[in-house]
Amino acid sequence: MNPRLMCAIAQGFRPATVLAVAALAFTLAGPGLFAADSSGKSKTRFGEAPGKEEEFAGGVSFENKAQYSVTSGSRTRSGSTRVGHVSSQSAAAESVMSLHLDEDILLRAGVGWERHSFGLAGHVPLPKELQSANLIIGADVDISDQWLMRMEIQPGVYGDWLNVGFDDLNSPLIIGFSWLPDKDLQWFFGIYVNPRADVPVFPGMGLRWKFADRWTLMALPPNPRIEFDLTENLTLFGGANLHYGTYHVNNVHGVVRSHNLDDNMVDYTEIRGGLGLKWKVARSVDLQLQGGSMLYREFDFHRHDTKFRGKPSLYGEFGIVANF
Numbered sequence: 001m002n003p004r005l006m007c008a009i010a011q012g013f014r015p016a017t018v019l020a021v022a023a024l025a026f027t028l029a030g031p032g033l034f035a036a037d038s039s040g041k042s043k044t045r046f047g048e049a050p051g052k053e054e055e056f057a058g059g060v061s062f063e064n065k066a067q068y069s070v071t072s073g074s075r076t077r078s079g080s081t082r083v084g085h086v087s088s089q090s091a092a093a094e095s096v097m098s099l100h101l102d103e104d105i106l107l108r109a110g111v112g113w114e115r116h117s118f119g120l121a122g123h124v125p126l127p128k129e130l131q132s133a134n135l136i137i138g139a140d141v142d143i144s145d146q147w148l149m150r151m152e153i154q155p156g157v158y159g160d161w162l163n164v165g166f167d168d169l170n171s172p173l174i175i176g177f178s179w180l181p182d183k184d185l186q187w188f189f190g191i192y193v194n195p196r197a198d199v200p201v202f203p204g205m206g207l208r209w210k211f212a213d214r215w216t217l218m219a220l221p222p223n224p225r226i227e228f229d230l231t232e233n234l235t236l237f238g239g240a241n242l243h244y245g246t247y248h249v250n251n252v253h254g255v256v257r258s259h260n261l262d263d264n265m266v267d268y269t270e271i272r273g274g275l276g277l278k279w280k281v282a283r284s285v286d287l288q289l290q291g292g293s294m295l296y297r298e299f300d301f302h303r304h305d306t307k308f309r310g311k312p313s314l315y316g317e318f319g320i321v322a323n324f
Helices: 003-010 015-027
Strands: 059-078 081-100 105-121 129-142 147-153 156-159 173-182 185-193 201-209 215-219 225-229 234-249 264-282 285-301 306-310 313-323
Touching (some): 059 105, 081 129, 234 285, 264 313
Parallel strands (some): 156 234
Antiparallel strands (some): 059 081, 059 306, 059 313, 081 105, 105 129, 129 147, 147 173, 201 215, 225 234, 234 264, 264 285, 285 306
């Protein structure tokens, strides 16, 4: 679990927020892995129920996803000082190609992009934009009938993109393991390494548990939640959503210049909670719509021990996932 996240919890969440975050935060750093059935001869994409997949046929497959979200204005403070309201628009897209070398090894390569744009009302010394564009390079290895391992590195540019340079380069790393004791239960263990973050290494764990015919607990990052199948193609879910990243910001912050924060690193954290619907419009295509409360937001300029924290506000999100 992210130690800074627990510190934030201890420093004054409302009771309802504490319950929502404390119940889910321990899963937020876990790895995303593929699962295998007990035979070890077939694979399913992360989040799907094991046992429904086809036998290994080799070749190439693709994972694609995109999402867009908005949050309303959030009252923001630095310590006890009010600095104004911050709203946001976020967009992200990712495409990964997987090459099946054999039944036990899957190579993965792709690209990812994410952008957070902020509406700043008042004298808020924050960046107007945080953005990343990165490669995704990794492999999934079937260690045994019940164990899999994923190694993934995400080298790219992480910053405000005002003046891209060496300081904007970063290369987060994920090393994770997945254990599938049976078709209804899957455990995840791993570490996340972010060289430029305030806490560069932290472990995580999570699980996927189908505990009833129409109920599934997905205690997995970045969207830990519980799902209920309304129909074969329509699923209701409720849970949390985490946005987290480390970015380099240059010499202009929001609407006010703040010299002591120029040319600095910022850890950006946003935690949301709400309800949503997932609609399987085709065999390999899902649409998602969700909304609720942005529970917590923090800009942590850790080199100068300066933090900006936002109060809860509303959010809405739309997303699409397509796997082929």
